[in-house]
Amino acid sequence: MEPNGLNVEMILVMAMIFLAVFLFIVEWVRVDVVAILMMVSLPLLHLVTPKEAFIGLSSNAVVSIIAVIIIGAGLDKTGLINKLVGPIVRLAGKSPSRIIVAISLAIAVISSFMQNIGAAALFLPAIQRISKAMKIPISQLLMPIGYSAILGGTITLVGSSPLILLNDLLVPFKLQPFGLFDVTPIGLGLVVSGILCFVFFGRFILPRGSREGDPAEQGKNGEETDLLQEIGDVYELRTPDDFTHYREPVRVEDLRRRYLVNIVATTEPPDYKVSSPPLDAVIRSGVDLLVFGRDKDVRRLAESEEMILKEGLEVFKEDAADHASGTVEAVVRPRSSIAGKTLKQINLRDRFQVTPLAIYREGEIYRAQIGDLVLRVGDAIVLHGTWKRLQLLHGEGSLLFTTPVDVEIMRPEKATFAGLWLATALVMILVFKIQLSVCLMTGALGMVITRVLSIDEAYQSVDWRTIFLLAGLIPLGIATEKTGTAAWIAHTVLNAIGTVKPIVLLTIIGVLTSAFTLVISNVGATVLLVPLVVNMAVAADADPRMAALVVGLAASNSFILPTHQVNAFYMGPGRYRSTDFLKAGGLISIIFIPVMIGMIYLVFGV
Amino acid sequence: MAIITISRGSYSKGKEVAEKVADRLGYQCLSRDVILEASDLYHIPEIKLVKAIHDAPSVLDRLSGGKRAYIAYYKSALTRLVRTDNIVYHGLAGHLLLKGVPHVLKVRIIADLADRVRNEMKQENISEQEARSMILKDDQERRKWTLSLYGADPWDSALYDLVIHVQKFTISNAVDFVCEAAGLEQFRTTGEAHRKMNDLALASRVKAALVGFNPDVAVTCEYGNVLVFVANPERTTRKLREKVKSLGDEIRGVNNIEVHSGTALPPDVI
Numbered sequence: 001m002e003p004n005g006l007n008v009e010m011i012l013v014m015a016m017i018f019l020a021v022f023l024f025i026v027e028w029v030r031v032d033v034v035a036i037l038m039m040v041s042l043p044l045l046h047l048v049t050p051k052e053a054f055i056g057l058s059s060n061a062v063v064s065i066i067a068v069i070i071i072g073a074g075l076d077k078t079g080l081i082n083k084l085v086g087p088i089v090r091l092a093g094k095s096p097s098r099i100i101v102a103i104s105l106a107i108a109v110i111s112s113f114m115q116n117i118g119a120a121a122l123f124l125p126a127i128q129r130i131s132k133a134m135k136i137p138i139s140q141l142l143m144p145i146g147y148s149a150i151l152g153g154t155i156t157l158v159g160s161s162p163l164i165l166l167n168d169l170l171v172p173f174k175l176q177p178f179g180l181f182d183v184t185p186i187g188l189g190l191v192v193s194g195i196l197c198f199v200f201f202g203r204f205i206l207p208r209g210s211r212e213g214d215p216a217e218q219g220k221n222g223e224e225t226d227l228l229q230e231i232g233d234v235y236e237l238r239t240p241d242d243f244t245h246y247r248e249p250v251r252v253e254d255l256r257r258r259y260l261v262n263i264v265a266t267t268e269p270p271d272y273k274v275s276s277p278p279l280d281a282v283i284r285s286g287v288d289l290l291v292f293g294r295d296k297d298v299r300r301l302a303e304s305e306e307m308i309l310k311e312g313l314e315v316f317k318e319d320a321a322d323h324a325s326g327t328v329e330a331v332v333r334p335r336s337s338i339a340g341k342t343l344k345q346i347n348l349r350d351r352f353q354v355t356p357l358a359i360y361r362e363g364e365i366y367r368a369q370i371g372d373l374v375l376r377v378g379d380a381i382v383l384h385g386t387w388k389r390l391q392l393l394h395g396e397g398s399l400l401f402t403t404p405v406d407v408e409i410m411r412p413e414k415a416t417f418a419g420l421w422l423a424t425a426l427v428m429i430l431v432f433k434i435q436l437s438v439c440l441m442t443g444a445l446g447m448v449i450t451r452v453l454s455i456d457e458a459y460q461s462v463d464w465r466t467i468f469l470l471a472g473l474i475p476l477g478i479a480t481e482k483t484g485t486a487a488w489i490a491h492t493v494l495n496a497i498g499t500v501k502p503i504v505l506l507t508i509i510g511v512l513t514s515a516f517t518l519v520i521s522n523v524g525a526t527v528l529l530v531p532l533v534v535n536m537a538v539a540a541d542a543d544p545r546m547a548a549l550v551v552g553l554a555a556s557n558s559f560i561l562p563t564h565q566v567n568a569f570y571m572g573p574g575r576y577r578s579t580d581f582l583k584a585g586g587l588i589s590i591i592f593i594p595v596m597i598g599m600i601y602l603v604f605g606v
Numbered sequence: 607m608a609i610i611t612i613s614r615g616s617y618s619k620g621k622e623v624a625e626k627v628a629d630r631l632g633y634q635c636l637s638r639d640v641i642l643e644a645s646d647l648y649h650i651p652e653i654k655l656v657k658a659i660h661d662a663p664s665v666l667d668r669l670s671g672g673k674r675a676y677i678a679y680y681k682s683a684l685t686r687l688v689r690t691d692n693i694v695y696h697g698l699a700g701h702l703l704l705k706g707v708p709h710v711l712k713v714r715i716i717a718d719l720a721d722r723v724r725n726e727m728k729q730e731n732i733s734e735q736e737a738r739s740m741i742l743k744d745d746q747e748r749r750k751w752t753l754s755l756y757g758a759d760p761w762d763s764a765l766y767d768l769v770i771h772v773q774k775f776t777i778s779n780a781v782d783f784v785c786e787a788a789g790l791e792q793f794r795t796t797g798e799a800h801r802k803m804n805d806l807a808l809a810s811r812v813k814a815a816l817v818g819f820n821p822d823v824a825v826t827c828e829y830g831n832v833l834v835f836v837a838n839p840e841r842t843t844r845k846l847r848e849k850v851k852s853l854g855d856e857i858r859g860v861n862n863i864e865v866h867s868g869t870a871l872p873p874d875v876i
Contacts, residue, residue, distance in 0.1 A: 257828060257829075257831070258828060258829035258831070259829065260831060260861075260862055296861075297861070297862075300861070304829075342869075364847070364864075364865070366864055366866070367862065367864070368831050368833055368862055368864050369833060369866070372866070372869045372870065373866060373869060374868055374869065577844075579844075
């Protein structure tokens with residue numbers, strides 16, 4: 001098939017592609033807004049019909065993703081997955097390598113049936129607990145497990161957005177769609193190779209914990225000591241009876257700003273106690289203060305403000321006891337309503353009476369004026385409060401607690417139903433060969449009807465950004481194909497690289513997709529590249545289905561930059577820097593391509 | 607027990623007033639010493655520094671941030687020198703560079719243009735026209751300088767605690783006024799005032815150390831807790847972070863130091 005020459009429509013489509021790619025990179029607006037922009041401007045430019053512009057919203061892929069998210073939320077609600085983690089850890093024993101292997105395999109399998117980021121969020125608290133209990137630095141665990149969550153997305157056709165999208169993108173070419181488990185051998189190969197990489201080369205590519213020093217020492221002391229040294233501990237102070245007589249009023253926030261010491265509770269004459277007093281509360285004479293801070297800061301405060309530092313806890317002994325209150329690390333969830341806001345704006349102190357002590361972000365610890373920092377997904381906030389108050393905050397759902405507070409409204413009694421409906425959906429897909437979206441939506445509906453989760457909870461769990469990103473980019477794919485732009489680019493590229501063997505072509509496609517996915521998101525890369533590579537494969541006498549499959553799989557090859565949602569989310573809790581991802585992700589990304597091509601060669605015989 | 611800054615136009619007798627005040631109160635008199643200290647501390651040729659802090663920033667300076675760097679060095683040297691207290695400073699923009707310090711008495715000495723021209727003619731042995739044009743040009747340059755860097759006009763009397771017109775008042779009268787004002791309770795060096803001065807000196811020192819990495823860096827310091835603000839998170843380079851960390855160990859008096867990016871700047875930032 002010889003392509004037509006370049007025409008105005010093709011130039012327009014290419015301009016729109018460049019615009020989309022450009023906006024993806026500079027991020028002047030969010031990626032899903034770029035997708036909606038495409039959805040609206042393509043019909044206005046007469047590059048697609050109005051019907052085609054919105055066809056994405058009713059596509060098999062979008063409906064499947066909605067259903068997968070609801071099913072994932074249902075599994076989450078019943079605590080089914082938490083139940084799985086316990087036995088897995090027991091099975092793994094005490095060796096860090098075995099723990100990494102066991103949890104990585106588990107998260108990979110789970111992530112093959114739910115969104116990667118959902119699986120990653122689900123596992124985080126468990127991993128933190130294991131890290132503390134087994135004294136393994138968290139940075140040694142999170143990255144391999146996060147990568148496995150991403151790789152696990154390639155095990156089934158519903159594991160990641162690019163694969164869910166794949167069959168829809170094959171429709172215009174009248175190619176045979178892929179089955180749910182057609183990709184499983186390849187996905188498993190990728191997961192196993194990823195895990196092996198960390199087992200054999202982990203010590204070279206993983207950061208050595210968050211502090212410098214002897215790694216053995218690190219292992220012994222673990223994160224807990226780190227946290228204590230950096231954030232401090234509770235101390236009790238008393239203000240003298242003439243405290244307010246000869247000085248300007250001293251407020252709670254003054255002490256925090258000047259000495260980085262947090263007032264956690266005060267006494268109020270005659271015999272009241274106020275926990276997490278408001279920031280503008282004036283410190284009075286003759287009161288006891290329960291404070292949280294580093295030893296040197298608390299001493300400095302006591303000396304400069306002439307307060308009495310008590311030897312141990314007296315008045316607040318009961319209140320500060322382990323059973324009553326404590327310090328937890330809470331991570332800003334993906335899609336959390338507090339991301340993009342400051343602690344001052346969300347006002348945890350007044351609303352929940354918990355005291356934010358510090359924020360961990362990209363390996364840095366922030367303690368001064370944290371109220372003004374704009375929170376990002378993956379930031380770990382260290383909070384102090386009574387368990388009761390912390391539980392309330394946990395219930396609100398915007399923060400993911402890495403320390404268990406056991407209050408989430410779980411419905412463990414519904415676990416059987418949740419499992420049953422997942423199985424039903426799978427049977428419908430595998431045995432009755434009904435369309436993916438119908439089967440998955442049946443599973444989702446079943447969960448709502450059997451009250452695993454309410455319909456409102458189901459709606460809330462849906463990530464509209466993903467939905468519109470997918471739906472908005474689909475018309476761009478249609479326009480690329482319909483106007484002949486895809487065929488034109490494919491031929492131009494093929495003419496440039498000359499005749500190559502199909503396997504070489506697939507490798508090139510794999511590398512190209514990996515590069516695209518880093519800058520324009522996995523969905524963007526898939527939508528733009530599938531029509532292109534199918535045309536290329538047809539022209540080069542290679543199997544177009546395999547070319548499309550390579551794109552769908554390689555779109556998950558996103559490890560080098562913390563741009564993938566899972567990487568961004570684990571960055572805070574793992575205390576990782578961008579360079580850590582570059583090092584470990586570099587190796588995994590390089591190994592990804594030969595393993596993928598090799599497995600495709602073995603399974604499909606290309 | 608105070609820091610006195612005397613702002614003056616050229617040939618306005620301000621220097622004489624400053625020297626006499628210092629003499630009477632037994633204070634140290636500072637002016638060119640700050641340039642020498644800055645040049646010494648940051649290894650910059652004196653002539654370059656003088657030019658940089660005297661002339662108003664050009665368009666190129668505004669883009670490159672070169673001028674801001676020199677001013678950061680100068681401010682660091684100044685705050686370091688005046689920290690010891692009992693100082694009369696009659697150099698560049700003391701009232702602006704020491705903003706926020708409670709025990710600074712800000713004085714401006716002004717004189718009639720005709721008197722200034724006469725003084726210059728006498729000292730430099732030049733014609734009246736030459737003297738007049740030089741003084742006007744100098745005033746213009748000063749005004750541009752403070753306007754572009756601090757958004758303040760040096761002729762705005764609200765910037766000072768005391769403005770003395772040396773014409774009917776003699777130099778000796780002016781010295782009396784300044785000395786009396788300096789003895790007032792408001793300008794006593796309290797513990798709080800001393801702390802604020804130290805914090806300003808710390809912040810200035812940190813800024814001078816970082817301005818080479820990023821000319822837009824802004825710094826605050828309160829009770830030894832230093833915050834370094836970088837407007838653009840992408841510009842928070844690793845080098846800058848490492849330098850900030852090392853400063854925490856190098857500079858005495860720093861209790862805690864952090865880099866914050868993408869947050870609104872507090873009003874007392876330098």
